[in-house]
Amino acid sequence: MPGPTAASPVPATPPGPQLTVRRLVLLAIPAxxxxxxxxxxxxxxNAIADRIDDVLWTNxxxxxxxxxxxxxxxFTVLTATGIAVGLVVWLVPGHAGxxxxxxELAATPLKLSVLPGLAVVLMLSLAGGVSLGPENPIIAINVSLAVALVARMSKAVPAQLIGALAISATIGALFGTPVAAALVFTGMVGEFKMGGSLWDKLFLPLVAAGAGSVTTYLVGGGFGAQAPFDPYGAPQPFDLLLGSVVACLAAAFALVGVYLFPLVHRAFHALRHPLLFTALGGVVLGILGAIGGPITLFxxxxxxxxxxxxxxxxxxxxxxxxxxxxxAALVVAASAGFRGGRxxxxxxxxxxxGLLGGALLPGLALSLAVACGILGVVLAxxxxxxxxxxxAxxxxxxxxxxxxxxxxxLPAWLxxxxxxxxxxxPEDLARELPPAPLPWERSGSTR
Structure with missing residues (x-):
């Protein structure tokens, strides 16, 4: 589910009581x-974005x-989306966060006044064909809502733990299974200043992720299997070489975008005003979409x-x-002020x-080729x-x-x-010009 560095550290939970069975059971309720x-x-x-999508692309x-x-x-829809997002970022209180x-995926809570603008921008981007996912904004929204809600109900649950549970729950909902959340949080449990075993520390995030994934299943969402491939079957030694070639080349290709990212971000933000650089981003995305066709959108x-x-x-x-x-669309969308994940x-x-690798290396099973392509790009x-x-x-x-x-x-990781x-x-931002002061900032007023 990165810009998300999927293993971004969750804010550390301050020292507290040990994770006893009684405490785990009680905390499972808010989880x-x-x-x-x-x-x-x-x-x-997502449902609202789908309705807007129907209007823009069908009705x-x-x-x-x-x-x-x-x-x-x-071109028209993406340009209009860029202008609409730029107006929200510019004019709506909180500037869409x-x-x-x-x-990164591990979000800190935002003020509740910021969330409406962030939600609007997210829905516009999802419906308008922008090449970003919902993960970063929806995690930020859920973390902020969860901290505000539970803080009103109980002071016994640390805000940092509430945020971690909201992140885990959202990852479970995004992928329709708690497995992804478990894998992500396995690398984070060292940040939790609580006693107990690995599974003690994973218990509450898994409860939240499980509840999120089951709810997603009940309302008809999730990250379902997509491919009608025959099972790969028994491992073949030569496939290790071919699969490594696909994964490593896919990772190297994705790194081209990674290294262009700060340069493109700096170029857009040189315009210094959110309406200008986001509208320009919509124009560029419209040109790219016209070239690549509908399959390169969303x-x-x-x-x-x-x-x-x-x-x-x-x-x-x-x-x-x-x-x-x-x-190119991913780099531009992520650089031009749109809100979304990668x-x-x-x-x-x-x-x-992976499909390209499978076509060029016909000796490699297509299921493994596609899995290796996904592995390389997502890893990068x-x-x-x-x-x-x-x-994958x-x-x-x-x-x-x-x-x-x-x-x-392993070779792809290298x-x-x-x-x-x-x-x-922050070092990248220090090399950029500061954004133009907004009207209320020039006058010294606040919202």
Whole structure:
């Protein structure tokens, strides 16, 4: 589910009572509540975004007698989305929260007054075809709501723990299973200043993630299996070499976008005003969408399913164009002031990279090729091996590729481990011009 560095540290829970059985049982109650409410918030925002999507891409063009997949309609909608998002970021109180380019999955609570603007921008981006996923904004929204809600109900639960439970619940809801949350939090448990075993520390995040994933299942969402592949079967030694080539090349390709990210971010933000650089981002995304077509739009989950439904429909040349356009769209969307995460577009890029690898290396089973492509791209962008392994296996719906991936991930990790992350750091921001003061900032007034 990265810019998300999926293993971003959760704020440390201050020293407190040991995690006794009684304490775990009592804390499981707010964990379940947080899990259910986090999933419902995600579902509600997605449902509203789907309705806006229907208007923009089905009802409106149909009423005008226009093909919704025509290049100029794609350009028009994305340009209008950029302008709309820029207006919200500029004018709405809270300015839609922090720039997603500077944030990780582990969000700190925001003021409640910021959340309406952030929710609007998220829904506009999801509906308008922007190449970003919902993960960073929805985690920030759920963390902020959970901290505010539980703090009103009880002072006994530390705010840092509430935030961690909301993150876990949202990850469980996004992927429709608590497994992803368990893998992410396995690398974070050292931050929890509580006694007990590993599973004591994982207990509450798993309760929240489980409640979130079950709620998502009940309302009809989730990160379902997409691929109609035959099982890979018994490992073949030569496939280790071929799979490593696909994973390493996919990771290296994604790192091109990672290294371009701060340069593109600096170029857009040189305009110094959110309306200007976000509107320009919409124009550039519109041009890219007109070139790449509808399959290069949106967060990429449905588009991954489309690619995998009939891989033979996409020759290597077309897959190459899709990869180049989608990577450019991800970098531009993440740089130009839109709010969203990078994991879902990274999954789409991985699927396209795997299909291209499978087409160029016909001796490699397509299920393993796609899994290796996903592994490499998600590893480079999310910088978390657990998440990369989970998503790769989940998308191809074939656990028999897992033993191969556990080895192939090692050379791919060597490619990315010393590379920069897809995140705008304070050092990067220091090299940029400050944004233009907004009207109320120039006058000294506040909202």
């Amino acid at each position: 379940i509540v947080i899990g259910v409410l986090s999933a419902l918030t995600l579902w509600l925002l 409106l063009p149909k009423s005008l007698g226009i093909a919704s997949d025509s290049p100029w309609w794609i 922090p720039d997603s380019a500077t944030t 967060k990429g989950l449905d588009q991954s399913e489309q690619l995998l439904a009939d891989p033979g429909d996409y020759p290597p040349a077309q897959l190459t164009v899709i990869l180049l356009v989608k990577l 994991i879902f577009p990274a999954v789409f890029l991985g699927v396209a990279a 962008i999310a910088r978390d091996g657990w998440v990369a392994l989970f998503v 296996v989940a998308l191809v719906d074939d656990v028999t590729v897992l033993p191969m991936l556990c080895i192939i991930v 490619i990315v481990t010393r590379a920069r992350e897809m995140l705008i750091t």
